[in-house]
Amino acid sequence: MNVGCPKEIKVNENRVGLTPGGARSMVAAGHKVLVQAGAGVGSGFPDAEYAAAGAVVVKTAQEVFDGSELVIKVKEPQAVEISAMHVGQVLFTYLHLAPDPEQTKGLLEKGITGIAYETITDAAGRLPLLTPMSEVAGRMAAHVGAFYLQAGNGGSGVLMGGVPGVPPANVVVLGAGTVGLNAIKVAAGMGARVTALDKSLPTLRYLDDIFGNRIDTLWSSEHHVEEAIAKADLVIGAVLVPGAHAPRIVTRKMLSLMKPRSVVVDVAVDQGGCFETTHATTHADPVYLVDNVLHYAVANMPGAVPRTSTIALANATLPYALKLANQGWKKALAADKGFLAGLNTHDGKLTCAPVAESLGLPFVDPASLV
Structure with a gap:
């Protein structure tokens, strides 16, 4: 699978969705990794470390979005990022859709498969990808x-x-x-x-x-x-x-x-x-x-505190990201109900009940999509 990691553009956001170590794991599993130049600099990871890990460093975010089936980020996509994405793309990041109707509308209209860190649960009902942050x-x-x-x-x-x-x-x-x-x-x-x-x-x-x-x-x-x-x-x-x-x-x-x-x-x-x-x-x-x-x-x-935060987040997210890349999103989510709880949007459908309730939008059971 082609996996992409763009540079975060939210104001003063210096975290990055994939560390060089994470890129190395992805490449070792047979995946192509595209990283935008400068994406890891704010967290202390220069481009050279990504290149040494086997990733392809590209100049622009558009190149990352164009060349990736799975996009790994930290923060919710900004409007310009949503416009750069393509129909059917899988986005793995924090979304926080409930207070953000505009982002929700954008993801639904673009047909993005949005998997949110903050709603994934483990076997005990905890929030393993929200916990580090x-x-x-x-x-x-x-x-x-x-x-x-x-x-x-x-x-x-x-x-x-x-x-x-x-x-x-x-x-x-x-x-x-x-x-x-x-x-x-x-x-x-x-x-x-x-x-x-x-x-x-x-x-x-x-x-x-x-x-x-x-x-x-x-x-x-x-x-x-x-x-x-x-x-x-x-x-x-x-x-x-x-x-x-x-x-x-x-x-x-x-x-x-x-x-x-x-x-x-x-x-x-x-x-x-x-x-x-x-x-x-x-x-x-x-x-x-x-x-x-x-x-x-x-x-x-x-x-x-991006150095601490990026490493702490990557420790938790990488195993899930590898499942998405190795198995594809449908198989990965179908095999794990807690992971399935992370599915918030797909093909214009809103698949997270609390978000649907908060925004007054129709809800589609994610289990019906996998």
């Missing part, structure tokens, strides 16, 4: 929040860990899945006073087991959310419903309860955000104020 984003969220709490960066001037005689920052984490757990680890490690909210009592018991009295836990109700954010210096939004638009946990009205110049880091922005006041930002212009609360809502947070 959730780990990165969760850990980054605490660092980013600490940075923007500094007065010079727009925050209230509170130090995360405090000092003797001065209390630490109050950090609230909404959602204790992979993102939330990693945010809690780092925030607590920095000495902050952390409160974690989740709707799963088993999850809260797990947090209590591993952190003990180092953090507080609350069952996530509207009352508890209001109570917690009113005391918070930093709130990290880490709520996810796989494939669907993130639920709005904090409304505009509730935002008025927060302290002046407190900070919000909404990691759920990829799926629309769990704050009503969230809109996506970029690494070039990451923050904005609403009601005197500083919002950080960069939709590709792990792109700020």
Whole structure:
């Protein structure tokens, strides 16, 4: 199979969908690999490493799209990329379609077979291709929040860990899945006073087991959310419903309860955000104020640490990519129900139920297509 990896074009996105090691594995399996020149430079992988791995380095993204049956990326395709793709092409990447009707429309109209990292599940129902970036984003969220709490960066001037005689920052984490757990680890490690909210009592018991009295836990109700954010210096939004638009946990009205110049880091922005006041930002212009609360809502947070992020993502995605290349998408997905859950679009049909529900579009059972 011809496998392509274009350079990412989203603002300040320096990750790459395929490492030189991944290219080497593809070539060893008998596939032709096309990599756009410069695609890996932001992650520390020069073109020469891809060439040494047996890949063909081409000048333009169009050459990659024209010559590939399977395209491997990191972020959702931008409009110019969708226009460059051809009918029937298989796209393997993060899609996050639920809050993005324009991208969805483009993929459907172009007849792209879109397989989304974020909706693939494993035998235990976990999200193995979302997990690595959730780990990165969760850990980054605490660092980013600490940075923007500094007065010079727009925050209230509170130090995360405090000092003797001065209390630490109050950090609230909404959602204790992979993102939330990693945010809690780092925030607590920095000495902050952390409160974690989740709707799963088993999850809260797990947090209590591993952190003990180092953090507080609350069952996530509207009352508890209001109570917690009113005391918070930093709130990290880490709520996810796989494939669907993130639920709005904090409304505009509730935002008025927060302290002046407190900070919000909404990691759920990829799926629309769990704050009503969230809109996506970029690494070039990451923050904005609403009601005197500083919002950080960069939709590709792990792109700020591309070396770590690319390697972590490739560790998880390469086995799936090899299955697609070796078996073809139909056989690969038919043999694995969790992999089949990654199919979001095919031949103009929307095949992910949460996305269809979020966008009010017809749903086609992916099992009927394989």
